[in-house]
Amino acid sequence: MKLIPLADRVVLKQSTPEEKTKSGIILTSTSQEKPQQAEVIAVGPGGVVDGKEVVMNVKPGDMVIFSKYAGNEVKLDDEEYIIVKQSDILAIVE
Amino acid sequence: MKLIPLADRVVLKQSTPEEKTKSGIILTSTSQEKPQQAEVIAVGPGGVVDGKEVVMNVKPGDMVIFSKYAGNEVKLDDEEYIIVKQSDILAIVE
Amino acid sequence: MKLIPLADRVVLKQSTPEEKTKSGIILTSTSQEKPQQAEVIAVGPGGVVDGKEVVMNVKPGDMVIFSKYAGNEVKLDDEEYIIVKQSDILAIVE
């Protein structure tokens, strides 16, 4: 099963947050801030979205930083994904 | 009786959520999160919507993921449907 | 007396909600959810509305589903009508 994003949407997968701090203390979930970094899994076709031409500038495999309050969390086959609009991706990490 | 969506609207039908967890416990309704996955039942004609050209990219039978907070729930002949705008559909599941 | 809607507006008339459930219990008004289904009574001319061309796609006699939170309720000659914009009509019921 795979997700094929529509329009200007991008499917992201967040890497699992580290369960331990550097000093080895196991963190409870409330103190674990969600990482804003994720890997691009699939990219929509772009095109005319809401009457405006959108060109897709990210590709599968890119590591990206995305806006903290953006996106829809989706669960598929026990894997969690985040679907964002490309405009919610702030930067590529190289 | 059938629903013929107008403009860029799409009629969805959610599959019934599983009544039991894997371990066999019957869930009460509050712990059952609504699935965001649904089947496309009918697709509007698209065209100029709010002054912008919209091309319809989903078709009846597609399994789709849609935005959690979108759509109007509608009951017809004791069946429940959700009518969303195509822009609230995030991805097709294949 | 009749209502002639302006621009992209549509005059709807809701059918009276059934006063009894299938098992024959008479419902009090709070448990009677307003039906979202209504009949089209009159249709505006469409044309340029808020700077955008609108073509009217519904006609008097159509049974339609409209958005729960849309429309203005209007009383004329003791009859109640709802006036909505065509964009608040989600689907035609056939």
Added chain:
Amino acid sequence: MKLIPLADRVVLKQSTPEEKTKSGIILTSTSQEKPQQAEVIAVGPGGVVDGKEVVMNVKPGDMVIFSKYAGNEVKLDDEEYIIVKQSDILAIVE
């Protein structure tokens, strides 16, 4: 003294609400719902309003239904008027 509305504005005058119910009880002001029906007194020239061409479709003397929450109440020579944008007029009553 008279009001000459600017742009897409329309001056309306509400007819006095009936002071008695059919059974002859005199209503206090709180139980008197304002009528949404009014007579068109004066019509602005239309033209380009907020960058969009507006054609005026109502004329003085028309009885109209207008949106309950729209308009500015204005008092001139002890007469009360309501000034609305034409887009807040829902329908003409014939």
Added chain:
Amino acid sequence: MKLIPLADRVVLKQSTPEEKTKSGIILTSTSQEKPQQAEVIAVGPGGVVDGKEVVMNVKPGDMVIFSKYAGNEVKLDDEEYIIVKQSDILAIVE
């Protein structure tokens, strides 16, 4: 000193509200509703405002009715003025 409004702005001066009611009772300030009527003192040049062409239709000396909640109050040389956009002027009083 004088105010030269920019773009589609208009400088208004409200006439002093009458201090007495018809029966001669002197009103305290809280019961004196601000008049919505004012005289046009100065008119901006219009032109392209927020990407849209605005033609000015009022001129100094016009008595106008303006929207109750619009405008910025400004004090200059102990005189109070209100600066509104022309679109907040509802009608000219003749």
Added chain:
Amino acid sequence: MKLIPLADRVVLKQSTPEEKTKSGIILTSTSQEKPQQAEVIAVGPGGVVDGKEVVMNVKPGDMVIFSKYAGNEVKLDDEEYIIVKQSDILAIVE
């Protein structure tokens, strides 16, 4: 050090409010209303801003009235400035 505003922004400097009333009473800071009058210090280049052509109509040295709730306060070399968009400037004082 100096501030070079971008796009349609204007750097303003407010004159110090008078510390005394006419009758000579020294005011505490809460009763001192901020003056809305300021001097233009620097003017951005204008051009296409948010897709719309903006022509700059104020110049350094102009005394202007600006909207009470607009602008960003900025401190540079112990001097306080306000940076506003030109559209928040209501009028020039001459």
Added chain:
Amino acid sequence: MKLIPLADRVVLKQSTPEEKTKSGIILTSTSQEKPQQAEVIAVGPGGVVDGKEVVMNVKPGDMVIFSKYAGNEVKLDDEEYIIVKQSDILAIVE
């Protein structure tokens, strides 16, 4: 590792706020107001953003003033950055 901003975004790095006041008192974090001044680290390509052409006017190394409430804070390799849209940059400090 480096951040490559997309579209009209700009990566900023704030200089560390001074830990002491002029008189030598060490400030606690609540009394330390975040400086609005930052250095430009990386600049997106601009181009068509949300249907509007954006030309980038800042370059790496520029010291800029940005809007207090704008931007996304991002942590990468233990360094903190702020990613803003160029339109949230108010002025260049020279």
